[in-house]
Amino acid sequence: NAGVTQTPKFHILKIGQSMTLQCTQDMNHNYMYWYRQDPGMGLKLIYYSVGAGITDKGEVPNGYNVSRSTTEDFPLRLELAAPSQTSVYFCASSDRGTNEKLFFGSGTQLSVL
Amino acid sequence: DQQVKQNSPSLSVQEGRISILNCDYTNSMFDYFLWYKKYPAEGPTFLISISSIKDKNEDGRFTVFLNKSAKHLSLHIVPSQPGDSAVYFCAAGPYSYGKLTFGQGTILTVHP
Numbered sequence: 327n328a329g330v331t332q333t334p335k336f337h338i339l340k341i342g343q344s345m346t347l348q349c350t351q352d353m354n355h356n357y358m359y360w361y362r363q364d365p366g367m368g369l370k371l372i373y374y375s376v377g378a379g380i381t382d383k384g385e386v387p388n389g390y391n392v393s394r395s396t397t398e399d400f401p402l403r404l405e406l407a408a409p410s411q412t413s414v415y416f417c418a419s420s421d422r423g424t425n426e427k428l429f430f431g432s433g434t435q436l437s438v439l
Numbered sequence: 440d441q442q443v444k445q446n447s448p449s450l451s452v453q454e455g456r457i458s459i460l461n462c463d464y465t466n467s468m469f470d471y472f473l474w475y476k477k478y479p480a481e482g483p484t485f486l487i488s489i490s491s492i493k494d495k496n497e498d499g500r501f502t503v504f505l506n507k508s509a510k511h512l513s514l515h516i517v518p519s520q521p522g523d524s525a526v527y528f529c530a531a532g533p534y535s536y537g538k539l540t541f542g543q544g545t546i547l548t549v550h551p
Contacts, residue, residue, distance in 0.1 A: 330482070361541075368443065368528060368541035369483070384538065416482050428475075428539065430482030 328352050332417050332431035339407045339438045347402040347434050349417030357420045358400040359384075359428065360392065362413040369416060375400055407438045442466045443531050445542035453550055458516040460545050462529035465510060469531040473539070474503060474514050477526045486527075487514070490534065519549045 330351045339345055351358065356377045361369040371384030375394040389411055391403040400419075404411060414435050418428040444463045452458045460474075470491035475483035489496040489503045489512070496503050502515045516523055526546050532539040 368543045371538060427485045432482045
């Protein structure tokens with residue numbers, strides 16, 4: 327009964343490095359999302375996908391890239407990491423393309439130093 | 440421009456009393472509203488939702504009220520329990536799909 331799985335849970339990245347945050351879901355959901363949460367702030371949508379091969383930008387896409395080659399996986403790529411990308415990243419999925427019941431992973435805490 | 444605001448960063452209540460968490464929104468296009476609960480080191484989990492055609496939705500100890508004219512929603516927890524201590528996020532969006540806007544969250548602490 328895994329749901330949405332994110333790896334890694336924690337990571338420290340140096341400025342200018344790149345990395346990929348992994349997200350996979352086993353609920354056969356078409357819709358997947360990446361959010362970031364900064365201290366004292368709400369979750370902000372980075373990118374989302376409505377199905378394999380289809381992605382679109384959210385509110386704060388700059389500095390990130392995504393791909394969706396399968397229904398299950400939705401990795402988030404950080405290129406040329408900057409301190410402003412220090413945040414907690416949450417991947418989520420949903421069924422039926424509605425806002426109802428986003429299922430979230432447990433998050434990746436990323437520090438860029 | 441913060442379209443969804445939770446103006447109380449924290450709330451402390453006694454076990455057994457009512458907890459009331461508030462949320463205001465500005466976007467008239469929002470017609471679906473949700474509350475999520477988040478424990479430390481976990482992702483948010485869905486708690487309760489309401490669509491704009493209703494003004495109240497109940498689920499056990501949790502009730503969400505929507506005042507469309509005031510663009511205000513609230514979450515009532517009665518009676519509050521220590522296990523309810525968590526961060527509560529309200530979220531809003533169009534019913535179509537996916538692009539929810541979240542508030543900043545309110546830290547609820549329920550004291551035994």
